[in-house]
Amino acid sequence: MPQGPGPAEGAGAAPGLHGRRAGREGLSMESIRFDGRAAIVTGAGAGLGKSYAKFLAARGARVLVNDLGSGYADQERSAGPAAQVAREIVDSGGRALANSDSVADWEGARRMVQECRQAFGRVDILINNAGILRDRSLLKMPPEDFQMVLSVHLLGAFYMTRAAFPIMKEQAYGRIVLTTSTSGLFGVFGQTNYSAAKLGLVGFMNALKQEGARYDILVNAVAPLAATRLSQPTGFFPPEMEALLRPELVTPLVAWFCSEQCSVSGDIVQAGGGYFAKVQILEGRGVRWDPRQELTPEMIAEGYGRISDMRGARPFASANEQMQAALAPLKEK
Template sequence: MTINFKGRVAVVTGAGNGLGKNYALTLASRGARVVVNDLGGAIDGSGHSGKPADAVVEEIRAAGGEAVANYDTVAEPKGAANIVQSALDTFGQIDIVINNAGIVRDKTFHKMSLEDYEFVARVHYLGSVYVTHAAYPHMRKANYGRVLMVSSNSGLYGNFGQTNYSAAKMAVVGFMNTLKLEGARNNILINALAPLAATRIAEPSGIFDVYDPELVTTDAVAAMVAYLVSENCTDSGNIIAATA
């Protein structure tokens, strides 16, 4: 099977580091024109910098690909709309959305502030909804779309100190389950990924006390992502666990 994205335009949120970066590089290497979105903040969502997104765009262009950087937040509808508009203004279309942006603010539930709970949910769940909502009319008009929601084993099975993160990661599954029904008539497919890889957002959970980070690489996950957002994929509504 050959996976090629020639003629396709992809938005990858949270693409300045880790898995999102690898997704953007992988799609670009296979011909996609890519909007590299990243707020450039810390893993708790604080701060802002254009450097991570710019660096990924430079890497894509150096390899002969096409990409543009975007620095908007997914946590606000206007920011999400701006991300999609970047694709339309630069490349004239949008075919693929990978909702990868995420943060963590881990604490046990009795110590967690509602502000931290709500903000994590807003980034992971509502951020995914906002970006998808902005792209969806254009996908319907084109009668084509591929959407990837990023879930997590923390959502599927639970993880100590992550009630906010876990709830948000299950919320995207519920969203997928209904949108797969609505999108089918317009050839818009939506799947969910539960990845495991050595990234900065995974490190605080202590996962690398169990798994060797040199073995759980982002490359293995990116291969599955490429399939799920390609024309080759005809499945919708699945939750895929992916790691090395």
């Protein structure tokens, strides 16, 4: 459940639920702001992206609102949703620009970033939120449906990040948020395309955090759990749950990832319904045989219980760190 101070659990309080709105000690309400910052939010015509864009704008950011205006399967397109959100921001006293380019198009991504810089002078924040679904079991999935989902989620995030990264490097500052999913982290039936794209973004993040570190460019991933226009046609969430899974309950995490106060890079956090939890890739302690002897599949079968034992599992900050841990015992032989 959300971290931070809250009422003592006991009579009148559900276990694990916190009622107070205050953040951690030392941070007053609205002390995290984005004055002077410029943000790009893709897929911001509704749902999560709209919530992100309006929140950042309300706290001082200038925002490029991007959306194709497409439906559940990316079949309809309209510039209306992005324009409407931008208009709402401006009407509330903020600064915003609407854009309807496709993140799955390299030239469109470059144009989006250029428009943001021309309008606001900077590109400080990039939230890669745009996405589509083409759900089918593997044997019923046309190759074009698999490729289209990867093009929007994975290639789209690459295109946007590739276009924005040189500006962030020049500024020696940047905040990038990627959108992963429990579908990719844990798997779900009928979403091999979506799951592959979403876990691919984790690998993208793990490499990018290394490249951005020296320039104060931080990159993190959110795995949102929210009722949005993408989830509604699937009927996944019952109607009575939708109010408890509104996008605004994911936004505080994404806003913190986008802030100057954020100090982490390479984190994955699940967020939704008031619940926030870090998700991490871990490696078990494993089994080690002498590499000078012959190894057989029978040895694997016999030792698989120990190979798969996750007690004492640990994370690694990089592939180099993992390889050093794996190879260190060989150097002693």
